[in-house]
Amino acid sequence: MTRSIRIGAGAGFSGDRIDPALELAEHGGLQYLVFECLAERTIALAQLARQRDPEAGYDRLLAARMQAVLPACRRQGIKIVTNMGAANPLAAARKVAEVARSLGLAGLKVAALTGDDVADALRGTETPLEEGGTVAGLGNRLVSANAYLGAAPIAEALAGGAEVVVTGRVADPAMFLAPMIREFGWSLEDWDRLGRGTVVGHLLECAGQVTGGYFADPGFKDVPDLARLGFPLAEVGEDGDAILTKVAGSGGRVTPATCKEQLLYEVHDPARYLQPDVAADFTGVRLEAVGEDAVRISGGTGTARTGMLKVSVGCHEGWFGEGQISYAGPGALARGELARTVVRERLRLIGLEAEDLRLDLIGLDAIIAAGAAPAEPREVRLRVIGRCASATAAERIGHEVDSLYLNGPASGGGVTTAVREVIGMRSCLVPAAMARPALHWLEA
Incomplete structure (x- = not known):
């Protein structure tokens, strides 16, 4: 019989709800729970926070999320992978260990993945930016430069016994692909399996978006019980094909239509979805309803990785000033x-x-x-x-x-005013060797 593992999506962005993740931990029958919380601007803002406080720069909901799910995950042997480390994975890992100790979860093994921060290596170089100009042209406006790391170091941490892996900037699907590499022993050059695993990771990475969130449109695309939206999980086989579903009784829907919308989300070329691990090919993907809130995913492939990494570059762009006032009647x-x-x-x-x-x-x-x-x-x-x-x-x-x-x-009223720093985002490509992934171990 083909082996399979169950991977759940505990978050799709930094401000996501926490209770659906706990629902997955308690009732999803998972082996892995992944929290994807890092958008492009998030890490630049986190770098600014770290500059003000060396122990800051990680996700503001890290402690609350760990407080909620660690007991159930430890009890059921569920491993956690998350990019909530943002600009400071080491401080985030220390916070996870602190939370574990406060919950009486002695001996919890936590791994922090660093090496995505390439700002010092890039600063002042003539590396071209996708939007025009060069990194050197940003001068002292450069705030951050973080390369999208792949799945291999996360898989290494899991193989080393990590119960929680905290990363900075990694490719979103890589956090879901890493457990498959670890559990099934996939070669890092098995392009078709890596491609199929990337398809699954891409479907899961935005959490509730594939179970009806951001999909719902009353009268056209109705979604039941949206207030209790359940987050998705995938049962993945050794060949990389999977069944996408959610916890029975939770709100939302999993249908070929919800999956198709997410499959196409943020994809430029579906024949070459470039990732640090593989160039995934979505063009042959098949989606088949196999039950209520259950969709079989098959047919993905892949080709060799490019050897280059995308870098998310944050820079100062001035200050926004804002004012609002209402008039009624x-x-x-x-x-x-x-x-x-x-x-x-x-x-x-x-x-x-x-x-x-x-x-x-x-x-x-x-x-x-x-x-x-x-x-x-x-x-x-x-x-x-x-x-x-x-x-x-x-x-x-x-x-x-x-x-x-x-x-x-x-009769004007309800005035609000605000001033906030503007962080602009640029991107570039660098040789993969510029990033130097490293694992750091802690124990609660």
Whole structure:
């Protein structure tokens, strides 16, 4: 009989819910639980946090997630893999060990994977950026540069007995592929199996997105019990084919349609989905419903990895200043329009220099260009936002909106203002040898 393992997705982004992960740990019959929490901008922001505090720079929900799932995972022998280490995997691993000790889980083995941070090696080089220019051209605006590592070092950590593996920047599917490599003994040059495993990892990486979240559209694509959305799990066989499902009784749906939307998500060329481990080919993938909330995934293939790694490059891009104010009742639209005109003129009079300046009436023209409104709205909210070279300049935008209380149209209210640093994202390719993966071991 073909062996199989069950891998669950405990998170699809840094702010994801925690209770579906606990549901998987307690009732999913898993061997592995993966938390994918690291978006492109997340790691650059984490680098800034680490600069302020050497023990910071990892996911803010790390402790809460571990507090929730570690007891069930330890009890049932479930291994955890996560990129919640962000810019500081070592500090994150220490926090995991601390949480384990507080729960009485003595002896828990934790591995931290480092080596994705290539900022020092890249800084000042003429490495071309995909968006134009070079890394050197960023100068002192460079905040971070993290290479997408592959599955091999994670598989090594699991083979070494790690119960929790905490990484920084790794390719999202690699966290799911690593348990397959470890359990089935796949060669790191078995391109077809690595390709199929990458298909499975890609389907799981966004968690609830494949069980009906972000899919739901009332009247067109109805999803039951979305408030109790269950996160997905895959039962993967030695050949890399899998059945995607969720915990029985949890909310959401798993259908060929939900799987197809996720399969195509963030994919440029489905014939060459470039990963650090393999160039996966999705073009032959077959999706077949095999029961309620169960879809068989088969047919993926792959070819040799390129030997290059994508690097996510974060850089300073100035400061956003923002202000919002609401108008309601008869004449709300006219008052909102007048407020917009006043703020636009005020910003001109004070000589504020701002790029990407927008003055939108939310619900009317903030997303879709202005057109004939179907009816007079009962309420509007003016949002003014622009990017400035300094925080001081950015503050002036919110100040002008705040000033509308006594210097603008009647009955404005609910003002909010904000200033935040802008982190822009670039990308480039580097030889895989530039990254130097290393494992560090801790025990609770």
